Amino acid sequence: MALYNLNINGKTQQVDVDPNTPMLWVLRDHLDLVGTKFGCGIAQCGACTIHMDGNAMRSCQLPVSSVGDSKITTIEGLSESGDHPVQQAWMEHDVPQCGYCQAGQIMSAAALLAQNPNPSDTDIDNAMNGNLCRCGTYTRIKAAIKTASQNL
């Protein structure tokens, strides 16, 4: 076990965990930030996507010991009151069905738009291809990203 001071959603949070513990479980079990979801554990589904210094990362493959001073943002910290343009666009297009993968989808989309505010269809496909949606909301996700892109 080891002590870590993590910068999460703009606040310093201390945890005492095994250094190999993935950030996914630090967030979910130790910090009660359960918006980040467990899907596959091997970085194949994107449900656990968070931002590390603005880049989309799969938190299930990110050991807490590798985070250091990096700024971590989770779905809970993407905006103060759920009004990030991507979140708003998701509401406007009523994207979710079961909703389980959507936090990861939103985090991937927000990271894409931060780096590329006017993505093409191919840019969207490339940035989002690591995020599975079993309900099949892909066409709505693409439409919502385009709406968000206009409202940035």
Place this chain on the structure above:
Amino acid sequence: MSNLNTNLDRRSFLKVSALAGGGMMLSFSWLAGCKPSTKEELLAMPKEWFELNNYIKIGENGAVTLYSPNPEFGSNVKTSMPMILAEELDTDWKNVFVEQADFYPERFDRQFTGGSQGIRQGWKPLRTAGATARAMLVAAAAQTWNVPASEITTSAGILEHKGSGKKAHYGEVASLAATLEVPEEVQLKDVNTFTIIGNSKRNVDGQKIVTGKPLFGIDHKVEGMKYAAIVHPPAFGMKLKSFDKSSVSGMPGVLDVFPINVFKEDYDRNFFDTTTFPEILAIVGNSTWEVMQAKKSLAVEWENAPETSFSMAGFGGRPSTQVKVPAGLENTVAHKARMAEYIQKNGTVVRRDGNPEEGFKKAAKVIERTYTVPFLAHNTMEPVNCFADVKGDKAVIYGPTQAPDFIRNTIASSLGMPKENVQINLARMGGGFGIRAYSHHMVEAALISQKIQAPVKMVYSREDDMTYGIYRPTYSATYRAALDENNNLLAFHVKAGGIPESPLHANRFPAGAIDNYLAESWDIPSNITIGAFRAPRSNFIAGAEQSFLDELAEAMGKDPIEFRLELLKRAETNPVGENNDYVPKRYASVLELVRDKSNWNSPQANVSRGVSAYFCHNSYVAEVVDTVIKDNQPVVEAVYAAVDCGIVVNPDAARNMGEGAIVDGLGNAFFGEMAFENGAPTKTNFDKYRMIRHKEAPKKIEVHFVDNGEDPTGLGEPLFPPVFAALANSLYKATGKRYYEQPFAPQLEMQNLKM
């Protein structure tokens, strides 16, 4: 308007005194309720709620709480079912709070999600509940104002008596209304006057989903809760022999390891009590990561399981059957060989019209094709999990389930307590697709909690989830058609089976449209467990049948839509045989609508189109898939769907569901496959089990509904089965090759196409 006698549904409205689990009932406070999102000014929280019936509470300020009875797995019932209540209550949707009801059969009808029946079977009870509450509010106003109830009108939560000019919102009379007798009979609205039903409302959980609030079973946590992982046998046909606890004792955060048995000895199983591995190992500890690490280190020995058998209740009150589970380690190569044998043998005749043998004898040409599909894993995005807190003779369970009413019996039996002591609270599910009707995980979590005497959250790894079975079965169907010299259809024969069940729906189209028709069925036992998977059986047989009809239309020189319409005309005007399980006119209407919406008669150059239509879950769907070959890769450009599911409660959400079913179908058609070697699933996670992703999704999907004012029918499943053949028929146009075996991707790759 129609009058509805409330006696039929009176049970739901009776006030129920606190039960054994009463303290826990409706345990999620209204603060956790979901306000439909809107920018308009909303009512504040009332100081007091008045319960008009089990579904409806009204606050003194006019705010309304509606309980959504059914478990939500993504089909929008948590929004759509309250919309039905709100419509007949005649309230303003913006003042509505929706709460997920806990499982509470004394208060709510049919808390079951499956078979696309939520809206269809909820339609009358929910309308009646809404209308009954409205009638009680009207009666209260009539009493207060001393005017006849018949002269009071309502609109958007406001009562008005025009004669006296009196007006009040529902909250002003709610306390009186709650004390009045439930009326014997209520009047339902004319469907043409609906203001909420038919007008899209956003998902009531939308805000919570996009902000990452806890909603799912896996998100649940209480003080003092422990975490559990499980270890199940690595293969079908195997069971636990022994384990060595010392292999993990001393690992950080690991508290205990022990075996659990889902069923008590001599327990008579419910219909949904399918469990591949009744005995599994539980590892309990202080965090999910720690118990998952211990999983990898735990020393376990497995052994071959003997043949077993058990009694299982039939569905919907049908008699129990004795289910035999054969011994042995099965594999996919052997499955295929056995199915090929069965195709050659006679099956059990399920339906015969006319003289099919004579038709084949007289034929100038016989077309025969065999279609095969593999097992499929459901792969819900939220892995199996469950929270349980068993203390003394009471149990609280919180987790994903489509069928709480069934699993409560099992939990109660396994824990050794009356079922009234088992409270199941319904979590939003991260997908279901059928598999969460089989809720053995709730028993497992409960047994773990009972053993450790503490609350526990059990979580399966993705590998546990993908390999525990309850798959869509593997199926095969052989279709034959006899044609005369002039390409007239003389006879039609289908012989279908699977491991371990047959997919045949012998009384569905084209039965009823062909004079000489024969349907045979076969099945091969297996120890690989199966369960409902979005449109069970239909999800294969539709693809086979509609691919064959496409080939038949081509052989007969007919347009594929025109050919189907001719058959449907025959079934409508002069049906063959009895018990035909579809209404030809409604079937034809979706083909006509999709022909219109897809501009079928004005095809575009370089776009390859395929069509398919199917009836299941009381609804009719026709679909057209457009593919193009782009950079040597098949790309689905567009999908058009025409749906007759009667009145559509929440149109935008209904379109979303339809789009999802289409994407699901395309994904499983291209990639879906589970295989076995020595009894073990060959795919254990998403690195090997290919799922459809963003890049492969269609560029455009249009879902159109037939507007016929009929009572609602199923929606979650019916758009799924037709996709397979619409895609296959489209790919045939694009590549010149017919696709008889799913998944299609390996065959397309063999044609040097990129997938």
